[in-house]
Amino acid sequence: MEERPRLAVYWASGCGGCEAVFLDLGDRLLEIAQNYEISFFPLLCDTKLHSVEGFHDGAVDFTLITGAVRTTHDVAMVRTLRRVSKRLIAMGACSQLGSVVGLGNLTSAAEIMHTVYDGSDRSGKMPRNVTLTASGSLELGGITEWVRPLDSIVPVDYAIPGCPPEADRLWEVLQLLRTSLVGDVELPGPGAVLGARDGTVCEECPLPQPEGPTRSFFRMHQVAPSQELCLLDQGLICSGPATRGGCGALCPAAGAGCRGCYGGPPGIYDQGARMMAALAALAGTGDGEAAETKEEQLRKHVEAEVSTLVDPVGTLYRYSFPVSLLARLGQEEDES
Amino acid sequence: MKRISIDPITRIEGPGRVEIFLDDSGEVAEAYFIVPELRAFEQLCIGRPVEEMPGLTSRICGLCPEAHQMAAAKALDQLFDVQPPPAVRTIRELLYCAFVASNHATHFFALAGPDFLLDEDVAASERTLFGVLRRLGPEMAQRVLDHRVHNHRVIEMLGGRRIHPVAVLPGGWSRPVTEKMREEIRVVARENVLFAADCLCLYEKMVLENPVHRQLLADETFSQRTYSMGTVDEQERLQLMDGLLCVVDPEGSEITKFPASDYAAHISERVEPWTFVKLPHLKSVGWVGLRDGASSGVYTVGPLARLNVAKSIATPRAQAAYERLHDKLGEWTEDGCRRPIHNRLASHWARLVEQQYAAERMEELASTPELTDTMITVRVPPVPVVEEAVGCVEAPRGTLIHHYRTDSRGMVTSGNLIVATTSNHAAIALSVTAAARDLISGGTVIDDGLMNRIEMAVRAHDPCLSCATHTQGGGTSLEIVVRGRGGTPLTVVRR
Numbered sequence: 001m002e003e004r005p006r007l008a009v010y011w012a013s014g015c016g017g018c019e020a021v022f023l024d025l026g027d028r029l030l031e032i033a034q035n036y037e038i039s040f041f042p043l044l045c046d047t048k049l050h051s052v053e054g055f056h057d058g059a060v061d062f063t064l065i066t067g068a069v070r071t072t073h074d075v076a077m078v079r080t081l082r083r084v085s086k087r088l089i090a091m092g093a094c095s096q097l098g099s100v101v102g103l104g105n106l107t108s109a110a111e112i113m114h115t116v117y118d119g120s121d122r123s124g125k126m127p128r129n130v131t132l133t134a135s136g137s138l139e140l141g142g143i144t145e146w147v148r149p150l151d152s153i154v155p156v157d158y159a160i161p162g163c164p165p166e167a168d169r170l171w172e173v174l175q176l177l178r179t180s181l182v183g184d185v186e187l188p189g190p191g192a193v194l195g196a197r198d199g200t201v202c203e204e205c206p207l208p209q210p211e212g213p214t215r216s217f218f219r220m221h222q223v224a225p226s227q228e229l230c231l232l233d234q235g236l237i238c239s240g241p242a243t244r245g246g247c248g249a250l251c252p253a254a255g256a257g258c259r260g261c262y263g264g265p266p267g268i269y270d271q272g273a274r275m276m277a278a279l280a281a282l283a284g285t286g287d288g289e290a291a292e293t294k295e296e297q298l299r300k301h302v303e304a305e306v307s308t309l310v311d312p313v314g315t316l317y318r319y320s321f322p323v324s325l326l327a328r329l330g331q332e333e334d335e336s
Numbered sequence: 337m338k339r340i341s342i343d344p345i346t347r348i349e350g351p352g353r354v355e356i357f358l359d360d361s362g363e364v365a366e367a368y369f370i371v372p373e374l375r376a377f378e379q380l381c382i383g384r385p386v387e388e389m390p391g392l393t394s395r396i397c398g399l400c401p402e403a404h405q406m407a408a409a410k411a412l413d414q415l416f417d418v419q420p421p422p423a424v425r426t427i428r429e430l431l432y433c434a435f436v437a438s439n440h441a442t443h444f445f446a447l448a449g450p451d452f453l454l455d456e457d458v459a460a461s462e463r464t465l466f467g468v469l470r471r472l473g474p475e476m477a478q479r480v481l482d483h484r485v486h487n488h489r490v491i492e493m494l495g496g497r498r499i500h501p502v503a504v505l506p507g508g509w510s511r512p513v514t515e516k517m518r519e520e521i522r523v524v525a526r527e528n529v530l531f532a533a534d535c536l537c538l539y540e541k542m543v544l545e546n547p548v549h550r551q552l553l554a555d556e557t558f559s560q561r562t563y564s565m566g567t568v569d570e571q572e573r574l575q576l577m578d579g580l581l582c583v584v585d586p587e588g589s590e591i592t593k594f595p596a597s598d599y600a601a602h603i604s605e606r607v608e609p610w611t612f613v614k615l616p617h618l619k620s621v622g623w624v625g626l627r628d629g630a631s632s633g634v635y636t637v638g639p640l641a642r643l644n645v646a647k648s649i650a651t652p653r654a655q656a657a658y659e660r661l662h663d664k665l666g667e668w669t670e671d672g673c674r675r676p677i678h679n680r681l682a683s684h685w686a687r688l689v690e691q692q693y694a695a696e697r698m699e700e701l702a703s704t705p706e707l708t709d710t711m712i713t714v715r716v717p718p719v720p721v722v723e724e725a726v727g728c729v730e731a732p733r734g735t736l737i738h739h740y741r742t743d744s745r746g747m748v749t750s751g752n753l754i755v756a757t758t759s760n761h762a763a764i765a766l767s768v769t770a771a772a773r774d775l776i777s778g779g780t781v782i783d784d785g786l787m788n789r790i791e792m793a794v795r796a797h798d799p800c801l802s803c804a805t806h807t808q809g810g811g812t813s814l815e816i817v818v819r820g821r822g823g824t825p826l827t828v829v830r831r
Contacts, residue, residue, distance in 0.1 A: 013374070017398020023442060026481045027478065030469065033466045046460045047461075048342070048346070049343045050343070101375050101395075104376055115378055133357070135357030163395070167498070225511070256503060
């Protein structure tokens with residue numbers, strides 16, 4: 001039997017949804033098991049950490065890391081996996097962007113610990129990195145000061161976006177990786193995004209494109225969504241214009257606004273800022289005179305529009321706060 | 337002092353490990369079940385609009401997002417004081433049944449199945465879903481794989497996405513069900529009913545008729561006599577989404593029944609000086625440490641606990657399967673009541689009984705006229721009319737409680753989430769200790785097979801550490817009780 005490429009899949013601080021995508025592959029999962037030798041995949045296989053630690057450098061061809069890097073345990077695990085992997089891939093929004101776990105960066109690590117544990121009768125105790133028992137020491141680790149994207153901890157070759165990535169996209173990526181080894185195709189350079197489209201969610205959306213003007217937003221429970229109009233035109237916030245496609249616009253098609261899990265489209269470094277720009281443009285549309293000649297009026301429109309968004313950061317940066325310019329500036333100040 | 341680590345515990349959801357310390361004579365001195373993860377959803381919820389909670393808390397768990405969404409949905413209905421129209425109630429329950437059927441089958445075949453559907457001495461590398469599928473043969477393997485795909489296709493049709501659906505609104509649903517969808521759903525539901533029945537047959541043949549597994553099901557190592565909690569309707573029947581929480585004692589007598597909104601009056605979250613993890617237990621019984629028995633408030637949730645609590649099941653095939661389970665493994669009291677089953681490995685059988693119920697209920701719901709009714713939203717006030725609410729469902733792994741408080745604008749000020757695996761935390765710790773203690777003694781060869789037996793004690797609870805670590809960051813210390821031959825405690829070591 002010819003040697004198969006080795007594949008590892010490991011969860012840092014995640015929900016397991018990315019791993020569940022493998023189960024959604026149906027009988028294609030069997031092909032993966034045939035085409036790859038699975039070196040490490042705690043959800044499905046019994047390989048233990050001591051075996052992985054014994055792998056030589058680069059022994060695993062492709063390692064997919066899911067989940068956010070939130071704990072010192074996560075940091076140690078991804079460093080080990082980086083060492084033993086030829087190519088390391090950030091799979092899913094947590095690993096690529098920090099995702100909802102990254103909203104924890106709105107508060108400090110210390111505040112998080114207090115929110116989590118102060119409500120209980122904790123008798124002055126907090127989780128400790130190391131606990132000494134009568135028999136020996138138990139290592140637990142702690143949380144890191146900030147949730148950071150995987151590529152700020154270790155070099156990352158590729159990212160597969162999504163919360164979680166769509167099964168068909170994952171399948172395409174796994175096929176691409178495998179065929180690259182037999183020389184049929186060449187992999188893109190490091191840093192590439194795989195399993196996504198270059199356009200935005202809007203370009204894949206079955207609902208009509210936004211027409212504007214959108215001058216105020218409703219909260220999602222205040223509007224019965226219609227399939228006849230763009231959600232933005234219905235006054236429902238949808239991050240489709242600032243989000244990379246590849247999902248097939250499943251959420252807006254179901255009447256739920258996009259929250260941006262595929263991250264910003266190519267060339268966009270701050271997804272929330274991109275969405276703010278899109279909202280500003282929408283506030284001015286349908287009122288050409290205002291947009292062209294009355295800057296003051298346009299500013300008022302945009303202000304009025306944005307002020308009706310009840311949780312701008314939690315909505316526009318739902319999945320990408322840790323990689324936003326704002327968050328990065330804050331962290332750099334903190335570290336300097 | 338020798339240390340044995342099982343790191344990570346595999347074929348469960350999320351990262352966890354077991355550490356066992358042996359003394360100089362090779363006996364177990366201490367055993368720990370450690371979860372090195374913290375995501376802090378209680379923090380992430382704060383300041384978010386409460387109507388976003390179904391979408392946000394869904395991310396606690398990608399294996400059971402539907403459970404978190406429905407618990408949050410029920411809390412929203414109450415916060416905004418809205419009644420979901422009949423179509424919405426039907427869609428929600430239908431989606432939930434597809435989810436439970438799929439989730440139970442996933443655990444049975446992919447996670448726990450390799451422990452009992454393969455030969456005992458199979459190599460660790462073969463002890464996987466793939467090994468199981470090879471063993472089952474191509475036809476059944478295809479059905480197992482299709483079952484997940486087809487049910488998640490139903491979830492996508494109803495909820496917009498296969499993983500982390502998006503259609504929940506307070507009192508409503510974001511898109512209607514068409515007749516075309518109904519036809520597709522009916523086909524899936526029919527196959528689910530037949531598939532669940534075949535899974536039960538397969539269990540009888542491959543587990544009950546296998547002397548090794550039959551013995552394990554009778555083995556005291558895997559039996560912890562705790563209280564059981566689950567949801568029932570007014571006729572004491574198994575319920576997954578609505579009803580009252582009921583608790584029975586280790587002998588099967590009901591001790592309390594209450595609406596989930598009263599959970600705080602019945603469940604206390606213990607903080608021990610030696611652990612930072614909350615250990616929920618029954619307030620009325622109290623906390624006496626990590627112990628089982630009627631004097632300990634430790635309780636379990638999940639399929640086995642639910643079937644210990646429920647007196648019957650509303651659908652015929654599941655009812656027959658429920659009776660068969662109790663007849664084979666249970667006991668009867670003098671006045672003709674069923675005694676609870678405490679062997680944790682029986683939870684795999686209980687899971688299949690529930691899978692049968694979910695499938696039959698799904699088929700019923702797929703035929704109801706209101707399913708395709710287009711009245712799927714109601715008028716919802718702009719902000720919540722009450723400031724706190726509790727939503728509760730039976731997740732596949734057990735009772736799940738979401739409790740939110742909001743300010744006058746409907747922004748979350750606090751969220752408390754009691755997930756099934758948290759409730760089972762003490763029981764999992766008990767199971768790990770019992771397995772380590774019984775399986776390891778001076779001179780025991782510690783090999784892969786033995787370590788896997790200890791992991792089997794964990795897997796029986798189908799723990800979801802992704803769910804449990806929405807907050808928890810602590811290691812659980814355990815109590816070791818050294819017993820004499822008759823079971824009398826000789827020494828109790830607490831750490």
